[in-house]
Amino acid sequence: xxxxxxxxxxxxxxxxxxxxxxxxxxxxxxxxxxxxxxxxxxxxxxxxxxxxxxxxxxxxxxxxxxxxxxxxxxxxxxxxxxxxxxxxxxxxxxxxxxxxxxxxxxxxxxxxxxxxxxxxxxxxxxxxxxxxxxxxxxxxxxxxxxxxxxxxxxxxxxxxxxxxxxxxxxxxxxxxxxxxxxxxxxxxxxxxxxxxxxxxxxxxxxxxxxxxxxxxxx
Amino acid sequence: xxxxxxxxxxxxxxxxxxxxxxxxxxxxxxxxxxxxxxxxxxxxxxxxxxxxxxxxxxxxxxxxxxxxxxxxxxxxxxxxxxxxxxxxxxxxxxxxxxxxxxxxxxxxxxxxxxxxxxxxxxxxxxxxxxxxxxxxxxxxxxxxxxxxxxxxxxxxxxxxxxxxxxxxxxxxxxxxxxxxxxxxxxxxxxxxxxxxxxxxxxxxxxxxxxxxxxxxxx
Numbered sequence: 001x002x003x004x005x006x007x008x009x010x011x012x013x014x015x016x017x018x019x020x021x022x023x024x025x026x027x028x029x030x031x032x033x034x035x036x037x038x039x040x041x042x043x044x045x046x047x048x049x050x051x052x053x054x055x056x057x058x059x060x061x062x063x064x065x066x067x068x069x070x071x072x073x074x075x076x077x078x079x080x081x082x083x084x085x086x087x088x089x090x091x092x093x094x095x096x097x098x099x100x101x102x103x104x105x106x107x108x109x110x111x112x113x114x115x116x117x118x119x120x121x122x123x124x125x126x127x128x129x130x131x132x133x134x135x136x137x138x139x140x141x142x143x144x145x146x147x148x149x150x151x152x153x154x155x156x157x158x159x160x161x162x163x164x165x166x167x168x169x170x171x172x173x174x175x176x177x178x179x180x181x182x183x184x185x186x187x188x189x190x191x192x193x194x195x196x197x198x199x200x201x202x203x204x205x206x207x208x209x210x211x212x213x214x215x216x217x218x
Numbered sequence: 219x220x221x222x223x224x225x226x227x228x229x230x231x232x233x234x235x236x237x238x239x240x241x242x243x244x245x246x247x248x249x250x251x252x253x254x255x256x257x258x259x260x261x262x263x264x265x266x267x268x269x270x271x272x273x274x275x276x277x278x279x280x281x282x283x284x285x286x287x288x289x290x291x292x293x294x295x296x297x298x299x300x301x302x303x304x305x306x307x308x309x310x311x312x313x314x315x316x317x318x319x320x321x322x323x324x325x326x327x328x329x330x331x332x333x334x335x336x337x338x339x340x341x342x343x344x345x346x347x348x349x350x351x352x353x354x355x356x357x358x359x360x361x362x363x364x365x366x367x368x369x370x371x372x373x374x375x376x377x378x379x380x381x382x383x384x385x386x387x388x389x390x391x392x393x394x395x396x397x398x399x400x401x402x403x404x405x406x407x408x409x410x411x412x413x414x415x416x417x418x419x420x421x422x423x424x425x426x427x428x429x430x431x432x433x434x435x436x
Contacts, residue, residue, distance in 0.1 A: 016389035171234035190410035
């Protein structure tokens with residue numbers, strides 16, 4: 001096994017370090033966050049840090065840099081409180097990645113990438129029309145991460161949208177059926193295939209699969 | 219499309235809501251976090267919230283509940299400062315999921331699940347021997363999320379370990395080659411296959427794949 005310590009990491013060439021450290025924590029969620037500015041300018045950008053925070057109340061979080069790109073997402077959320085989180089699927093990875101290009105301030109990534117905005121149920125922020133799983137969020141709080149100038153943005157889940165066929169009777173969404181991708185590092189897009197789904201673990205008892213007919217819960 | 223709003227989410231049966239809200243943010247990283255207590259008790263548990271925070275300094279974060287299970291991970295990190303993050307691979311998903319069982323306080327999940335501890339380079343916290351990508355972290359800070367009683371734990375990356383064959387010349391780790399899985403919801407384990415990897419996006423220029431020989435960077 002290769003071993004690299006923090007002294008060597010610090011000395012690495014910048015892009016090499018970015019690629020390594022962005023890969024070492026495993027696969028990341030692949031979402032487009034979309035916002036609207038006060039003067040109706042639209043913004044959409046890939047985020048790989050969207051994380052489940054809790055179900056009751058239903059909250060999510062993501063990490064952003066208030067002072068750097070994607071520069072407009074943070075400002076729009078702080079100004080207007082609303083944003084949408086849209087799962088990236090396998091047929092749109094090139095369009096999604098293109099949102100990272102540094103467009104001029106007044107140019108919307110929607111119009112430059114082939115992604116289309118969509119408004120649902122009078123929500124202020126636009127959704128991404130091509131996405132099949134989407135969330136409408138309201139800004140709740142922000143925690144500044146003093147260690148590196150990033151911020152954890154907390155959003156309350158106000159609306160969720162998804163295709164009927166991907167939900168199992170116990171509420172779970174089978175993301176494989178939605179064609180949702182995961183991100184490897186900064187720029188790799190991977191398509192997951194479900195290996196197994198397990199029942200709640202109990203001490204001294206073998207793990208039970210949802211798909212083994214002999215292993216139904218008592 | 220199915221549309222569910224926050225009022226309906228709040229009224230849902232608890233497990234149904236857990237499954238839905240844990241799936242709606244997309245795939246999550248799949249890691250085992252391992253710690254050691256002052257009296258040498260070992261603890262290992264699945265976490266799906268490990269997130270890249272920054273590369274310089276190299277930092278990661280994860281969400282935990284200080285007051286509930288996995289109860290020992292938080293206490294051990296606060297008491298002793300060190301923990302390890304170990305990517306779950308496809309051959310160990312049942313063993314990994316079994317760590318969620320509620321064992322008695324003095325029982326180590328290592329000895330009950332078939333996972334083995336391993337000590338590397340005199341690091342205080344144990345690694346998971348079966349994992350092929352692992353990180354040694356030092357506790358840096360904690361941000362209490364007042365909205366739901368969780369906490370964001372920040373760790374500094376002190377050591378990384380991985381198999382030589384999975385790294386490309388630009389530092390990126392090809393997680394597919396490590397057999398790393400991603401988590402769908404609370405209990406689904408999925409194996410991603412790389413679809414594509416893209417060069418840095420530029421305005422007005424088509425996205426270039428790393429794997430297209432005609433699309434090499436100038």
